[in-house]
């Protein structure tokens with residue numbers, strides 16, 4: 001078999017029987033040795049965690065120190081809305097308890113503290129880092145820490161804003177095998193960091209690029225400029241957002257209509273995660289992480305965008321290099 | 323469209339879910355989170371161990387319990403204040419009649435078989451309740467919306483043979499080559515070379531009615547002093563000979579079926595040949611160990627062309643040789659092998675085993691090339707696809723509840739991006755005016771009225787083709803046949819006698835120009851069939867001895883070269899996926915049949931395409947358009 005490390009146990013083979021038939025024993029073996037970190041346990045991340053725990057990763061570490069309250073319950077099926085159960089526990093702790101039940105073979109733990117304070121050495125313990133509901137600074141900070149490591153750590157950002165959702169993927173330099181007509185091809189992809197990607201001039205991106213991408217950049221910048229937490233906006237912010245749109249479109253040398261106002265209005269107002277979109281994002285992200293760990297299948301490069309309005313789940317390549 | 327206002331609009335609605343399996347668990351969770359407060363769920367199944375890796379509402383301690391009930395309890399833990407009504411029952415039960423359906427605002431299917439899907443489709447049409455259909459296989463999935471009069475119904479396009487097979491078809495009554503492939507790959511191959519501890523239906527069945535399971539375990543184990551050739555022949559005789567003899571003892575099974583023929587090595591290989599004499603560039607030792615293509619029974623036996631259809635004797639030799647090679651050259655793999663279509667020896671073994679079984683059951687044999695294609699396309703369910711599909715179902719359900727007709731979409735979940743999309747929406751098709759289910763167009767049946775009995779018509783057309791559960795057949799005002807438990811004995815006697823009558827010999831003869839009315843009271847579904855007498859039928863192409871037509875047949879394949887499955891994400895767009903494959907075995911057979919679809923903005927984007935593989939779009943205007951990276 002040529003793989004280092006032990007074979008799958010009988011218990012694993014029995015439980016994962018159906019999926020082994022989909023992606024093979026080798027991929028399953030890699031999965032069961034992989035370590036995944038997630039920061040920010042909202043609905044989309046809860047969905048993702050469910051998927052990879054069922055798939056059988058080796059370990060999953062959750063970070064989210066928020067206390068459990070009404071808001072934390074929204075779209076998150078990992079939390080039982082029973083105070084006697086969650087009282088005094090953080091969101092991560094409660095989710096951890098639920099996830100353990102899904103698959104006793106996966107080691108689920110929590111990590112306390114602010115994730116932007118975790119150092120490179122900490123992230124070095126993982127193969128996959130997923131963050132959600134972070135500020136632009138935190139996204140860049142953690143992304144750079146991952147990129148600074150010698151080994152490749154897959155870095156993902158996932159966010160659901162109302163009926164829209166986005167996934168960012170950074171696999172640094174990624175080699176994978178692709179089967180075509182019986183031949184196995186070695187493919188290599190070079191990923192930009194988040195900072196590099198979002199700095200790509202809008203004018204250089206394809207005309208049919210999802211408008212959602214630009215709208216999300218405007219909102220992200222707005223939150224940063226106003227010192228808001230992600231999703232902390234309402235309709236009263238629309239004028240401010242439109243002003244920022246003007247600036248950004250000017251800087252990128254595109255017309256303002258490039259970023260539709262109606263879309264911005266939706267994103268500003270409708271900030272709560274929409275559960276069906278969480279399910280879709282968690283599903284796509286779960287699949288991407290399984291691909292990255294197993295080295296099989298084309299991974300998304302480097303954005304996945306979904307909007308209920310048009311129903312399209314698009315993959316966009318936003319990269320400064322060709 | 324999904325502001326909090328609309329989410330709260332979901333509160334007054336009543337939803338019926340059919341199926342609490344792979345899609346069902348995900349769907350129930352997402353519905354509950356999305357604000358649905360009155361959900362009814364039907365599923366006749368109980369929980370099995372192999373469900374646990376993706377049906378996340380179930381735990382080991384639930385094995386054996388009702389899926390619908392356990393799913394309800396699990397969801398109520400995180401959404402305690404909603405109402406979920408479970409039914410541990412068959413969706414075809416009489417209690418689920420049109421009145422039952424009428425209480426719902428929308429019906430959501432997460433089913434695993436064609437029969438139940440058709441049944442639910444008819445009830446939704448009769449009750450005028452919108453239906454949202456879904457299916458997944460592996461990484462592929464789709465969601466469709468069926469609203470009477472607005473979009474096509476589930477049966478507007480004729481469905482090809484169901485793609486998931488009940489276990490008993492595989493283990494006992496194969497009628498197609500694909501059944502033999504599934505048996506060879508999923509049961510025999512897995513039993514011999516896979517994990518011994520895995521559940522395998524071969525265990526149960528191969529001992530027949532008499533054998534205990536202990537006895538069966540022994541049969542597949544190599545005996546202490548047994549040489550490898552003896553071992554192979556013993557397995558061969560057991561699965562193709564003894565097991566068939568045992569199966570034949572069950573007379574009931576073979577009443578309406580062709581009896582299979584037991585096959586033993588001694589019958590196929592004359593004595594001097596029963597020890598295969600490898601010739602040519604043999605032995606495998608010259609090849610590097612670990613290279614999957616190097617160990618091959620075909621090369622040992624000098625069989626060169628994978629397109630050739632081997633004789634029973636050749637298949638037997640390949641079977642025994644491949645068996646031997648596994649135990650001599652691939653010993654380290656045994657116990658954890660999973661079929662891989664790129665593993666030459668595995669493909670050879672599965673081809674030979676499937677062909678020997680096919681031969682036994684009177685099914686045409688196939689070449690290694692064809693067998694590989696079929697075996698490579700057997701796809702199992704993946705949790706992530708089910709989660710995505712469930713999300714898409716809820717999105718469509720919300721549109722349906724708001725009568726947002728313009729925005730109804732059929733959405734495909736793809737494995738590889740097509741036009742940059744992993745989730746691809748297309749506008750739903752309009753109802754097919756010639757659909758015998760949702761429009762009232764009559765069907766045409768060509769049949770030999772002087773030879774065919776009413777019973778054949780009931781079995782081959784009314785049940786098999788029209789999917790009726792409890793049919794009534796009328797000729798004008800004459801009642802010819804009726805099914806049901808509540809009939810008088812004397813009526814049953816009359817109907818039973820009628821089944822044996824030839825069509826033209828009824829007091830009012832059924833001949834060319836007659837019109838039969840076939841009705842299913844439970845489905846509230848009626849259709850009219852015009853009869854046309856025809857003398858002869860092609861035994862191969864028209865094995866039923868009758869031909870039903872009248873609703874638009876799918877156009878014939880224009881290009882039947884979808885290759886060996888690498889492009890399945892794309893070709894599959896044309897054919898609805900029939901199952902959330904769950905524990906039935908799902909086989910994806912690429913069928914390049916394009917459906918006519920309205921399309922939104924797909925065409926205009928194509929010139930910007932940069933796909934590096936073949937692309938087949940779900941669009942009649944772009945039939946089988948191929949694109950290559952320049």
Ligand SMILES: [Zn+2]
Pocket residue numbers: 474475476477478479753754757758759760761
């Ligand atoms: Zn129809």
